[in-house]
Amino acid sequence: MSLTSIIMMIIVLSVIWGGFIFMLRVALRNESKKTAK
């Protein structure tokens, strides 16, 4: 695998999977705060 492909893969997966996990955490954390109130 070329270095460019590896860098590209890391960037793409970080943006998409990172974005998904981050937003999911925001959603579920705020939901549990609302439920706790």
Add this chain to the structure above:
Amino acid sequence: MSQKEVFSSRWALLLAALGMAIGTGNIWRFPRIAAQNGGGAFIVAWIVFLFLWSLPLLISEFAIGKKTRRGPVGAFGKLLGEKFTWMGCFVAFCSTAIMFYYSVVTGWCFKYFAAAVSGGLAGVETMAYWTQFTTSVYEPILFHLLAMGVGAFVIYQGVVQGIERANKILIPSLFVLLVLAVVRALTLPGAANGLNFLFQPDWGSLTNYRVWLEALSQSAWSTGAGWGLILTYAVYLKEKEDIVVNSFVTVFGDYSASLLAGLAIFPAVFALAPALGLVPEEVMTYTGPASTGLTFIWIPQLFKGMAFGSAFTAIFFLALSFAALSSLIAMIELATRIFMDAGLTRKRALLIVAAGGFLLGVPSAVHVTFFENQDWTWGVGLMVSGFFVAFAAMKFGPAKFRSELVNTEGNDLNVGRWFDFLIKYVIPLEFLVLIGWWFYQSVTRFDVEGWWNPFHTYSLGTCVFQWGLAIGVFLIFNQWIYKKTVAK
């Protein structure tokens, strides 16, 4: 209108939204389109349209559904007034017309999963198997009936007991199956070649307008933005439910599933194809009848050649079946909601939708050409549908729409003025370029001789004829539909 049915939790809503978005477009279409359009560079363009098409449209749909508490037909009438009800009808009809043949596709997935489990795919020539299956008439109809029956059963149970429960099983299972497939594919010798092909950016291809347009259409097809499906699910939001973060989760989750599918399919094809004397690039880009080439013809063929190949094939088709079913459920709910808005009970509305959906899907089940025509007509129609959703926000006033409908109490995150800009300028421009390109392609490439002919499978004429017929009927009955779904 008070809404009795609501999603019981944020988690349940998110799983339902992911179920709506993640479908065959992620597992079936994404790898082929990415391979045909330059791998890494295509992925860059595809990510750009996550932000410039899918996200603003999903936010708009969430906002419209939550505000109006009606399916697309009533929502357009209530938000924009009587004379725009026909637009909501078109949005709803586009998704419903897709439902007719999507149920057939879901049936194909069920059939191949059953065949993989029972060993029916072992030792057969996969092209001949596919041809025998699709020309047998009874089998595709039977599996179409099964798919519609399962989908209708879920919808019959209602939002909490049906949609929520189904997606709580389907979506986590789908992600687990995809991860299993990725692990198996990445441990094959030669898998790195597939990853290299998927992520190697050929920056020169970004100057090719076709790559950008394919990226936009893939984003639109995959996320379900502009279909009216998430608008329908938004009818069941709690009063203080968030809109923006939920939209982000939906699009990022959908894209994550596509990448997982890519990480499973590219390495597997590149690792297994050479042993059969096949060129991996050709296998990845082979379209085949009704675009089934890679999924239904090559994948079963290739997976036979590896250890635990039958199990891997079964996992693949089970994941595909789950993805298809979760989207089919959303389509059935949309159509059912329209009749419920007109005053019918869920049971009666569903009976009409399921029976009508089955009958109107039969032609696609028995004639691949009819299927291809419907996929072409209503697939392209989704561009129009997406534009109508943006038009609704535009007509309402982008700034007013943002402050009154999007940035509401309960949001975890609010959108800024960038949203107005996207709705007002970027989406209309994307729509004009995309629809113009499709029309240009259909005249110069898809059907040069008969582009005007409404009875040709891939003609411009067939799109204009069928869309025109639908819009004409909706305009004639516009007032009556408005009275039934909004004014009553």
